[in-house]
Amino acid sequence: MISDTIAAIATGMTSAGIGIIRISGADAFAIADKVFTSYSGDKVCDFKTHTIHLGNIMKNGRPFDEVLLSVMRGPRSYTGEDVVEINAHGGMYLCNAILQIVLDAGAVMAEPGEFTKRAFLNGKMDLTQAEAVMDLISSKNEYAVKNSMDHLNGRLRKKIDELRQKILYETAYIESALDDPEHFDLTDYPEELDGKVNTMLDEIERMIQLSKSGRIRKDGIRTAIIGKPNAGKSSVLNMLSGRESAIVTDIPGTTRDSIEESVRLGELQLNLTDTAGIRDADDEVERIGVEKALKISNDADLILFVVDSSIPLDDNDIKIMEMINGKNIVVLFNKTDLEAVISVEDILEKLGNVPVVEFSKNDEESDVRLEAVLKELFIKKEAAVDDESIMTNTRQLQELKLAQQSLMNVLRSIENFMTEDFFSIDLTDAYKHLGFIIGEEIEDDLANMIFSRFCMGK
Numbered sequence: 472m473i474s475d476t477i478a479a480i481a482t483g484m485t486s487a488g489i490g491i492i493r494i495s496g497a498d499a500f501a502i503a504d505k506v507f508t509s510y511s512g513d514k515v516c517d518f519k520t521h522t523i524h525l526g527n528i529m530k531n532g533r534p535f536d537e538v539l540l541s542v543m544r545g546p547r548s549y550t551g552e553d554v555v556e557i558n559a560h561g562g563m564y565l566c567n568a569i570l571q572i573v574l575d576a577g578a579v580m581a582e583p584g585e586f587t588k589r590a591f592l593n594g595k596m597d598l599t600q601a602e603a604v605m606d607l608i609s610s611k612n613e614y615a616v617k618n619s620m621d622h623l624n625g626r627l628r629k630k631i632d633e634l635r636q637k638i639l640y641e642t643a644y645i646e647s648a649l650d651d652p653e654h655f656d657l658t659d660y661p662e663e664l665d666g667k668v669n670t671m672l673d674e675i676e677r678m679i680q681l682s683k684s685g686r687i688r689k690d691g692i693r694t695a696i697i698g699k700p701n702a703g704k705s706s707v708l709n710m711l712s713g714r715e716s717a718i719v720t721d722i723p724g725t726t727r728d729s730i731e732e733s734v735r736l737g738e739l740q741l742n743l744t745d746t747a748g749i750r751d752a753d754d755e756v757e758r759i760g761v762e763k764a765l766k767i768s769n770d771a772d773l774i775l776f777v778v779d780s781s782i783p784l785d786d787n788d789i790k791i792m793e794m795i796n797g798k799n800i801v802v803l804f805n806k807t808d809l810e811a812v813i814s815v816e817d818i819l820e821k822l823g824n825v826p827v828v829e830f831s832k833n834d835e836e837s838d839v840r841l842e843a844v845l846k847e848l849f850i851k852k853e854a855a856v857d858d859e860s861i862m863t864n865t866r867q868l869q870e871l872k873l874a875q876q877s878l879m880n881v882l883r884s885i886e887n888f889m890t891e892d893f894f895s896i897d898l899t900d901a902y903k904h905l906g907f908i909i910g911e912e913i914e915d916d917l918a919n920m921i922f923s924r925f926c927m928g929k
């Protein structure tokens with residue numbers, strides 16, 4: 472049960488024009504009355520809801536700061552409880568001092584995210600909305616803001632609800648049929664259910680696919696720069712980032728550890744990782760670097776495969792192409808300022824029809840060409856999905872995948888001619904995991920963990 476009245480500074484911990492101290496809980500008004508005297512002479516307890524009042528925060532019987540105090544009576548407030556917000560003059564010392572006065576008057580310090588947690592527990596929002604609040608605060612670009620706002624408006628919740636309703640209908644049907652075989656016929660049911668589950672799985676698969684492009688646009692494209700030693704990988708990193716982040720020499724094996732740089736290319740954000748040149752290395756340090764490069768290329772959304780066009784393809788190139796074949800690759804046909812001894816076709820022969828960009832660190836148009844190709848790959852294709860609500864939260868995605876698993880188990884049971892109660896078990900599991908996404912039947916520990924990642928005062 473929620474019994475404490477909590478308080479925290481809701482604004483940033485820097486000097487600013489205004490600082491807000493937020494109080495929420497059953498005693499919010501009573502506590503405010505202990506610390507605040509309004510110029511009108513009225514008591515906070517008597518203020519009308521959603522009004523704002525000028526007065527003083529008092530300390531030891533004397534005015535401490537002149538503030539504007541607003542009241543929101545529950546349930547019409549962010550947390551669903553009585554809420555008071557003190558708009559004080561900004562400044563860390565002042566805000567902390569006022570918070571202390573409020574705590575001395577009986578409030579307890581709020582945990583990070585506790586206001587939003589209370590909003591969730593009081594049914595003001597579901598978990599997708601609560602998590603959207605956090606995403607909104609940490610948004611780094613317009614796309615992220617838009618997507619979080621969509622979730623905050625309950626669009627994702629609606630989608631999950633629809634799926635859950637469909638599942639619930641089936642479990643209810645099975646239960647009824649098992650209870651009352653006279654009135655429900657299950658003869659053709661498995662086939663029918665198979666069709667319905669497949670439709671749900673299509674929807675879920677689409678959500679999972681979309682989440683990838685959503686994450687890419689929100690957090691950037693994880694891009695691995697891969698190639699044999701001396702292909703010019705570090706030069707590519709330096710050129711794109713516009714600074715000398717990585718050491719460049721003509722000695723093969725210069726880069727041993729991976730180097731990261733986040734760069735903006737038009738609308739896209741690339742989280743670049745320059746890696747050690749891939750070859751059979753004798754040197755222990757270099758060998759570890761090569762292993763790391765391979766792992767990074769495995770986890771990447773995009774591989775920039777750098778090929779030195781001024782020398783013949785060798786075993787290292789061939790080996791790398793075999794390893795990355797089938798992944799999301801853009802070939803950088805590099806060092807085009809030198810005379811080419813290989814052709815683009817030599818590479819496409821091995822890799823199939825992947826995009827190729829002619830690149831040279833001495834040609835300033837190189838990154839413009841790369842940008843055009845990446846736009847084609849990552850933005851054009853996705854333009855059609857702009858209107859959809861995209862799940863980008865890892866926790867939610869995990870639950871969605873578990874629901875997907877459970878539904879696949881249903882299909883398997885149907886295939887194996889299992890009895891209907893088996894369908895029911897997995898359908899119920901799927902229902903449960905979808906429920907966890909929106910925060911239904913979620914355990915206390917999990918709620919605590921999720922909200923502890925919020926910032927203070929939210």
Ligand SMILES: Nc1nc2c(ncn2[C@@H]2O[C@H](COP(=O)(O)OP(=O)(O)OP(=O)(O)O)[C@@H](O)[C@H]2O)c(=O)[nH]1
Pocket residue numbers: 698699700701702703704705706707718719720721722723724725726727746747748749805806807808809830831832833
């Ligand atoms: N002419 C020309 N030389 C280049 C170009 N890019 C890189 N180089 C040269 O190629 C050599 C290797 O460049 P790096 O960028 O260090 O290559 P790397 O792939 O990072 O090499 P490792 O870290 O050893 O795997 C250096 O001498 C660079 O100056 C280019 O576009 N044109």
Ligand SMILES: [Mg+2]
Pocket residue numbers: 704705706717718725726745746748
């Ligand atoms: Mg290098």
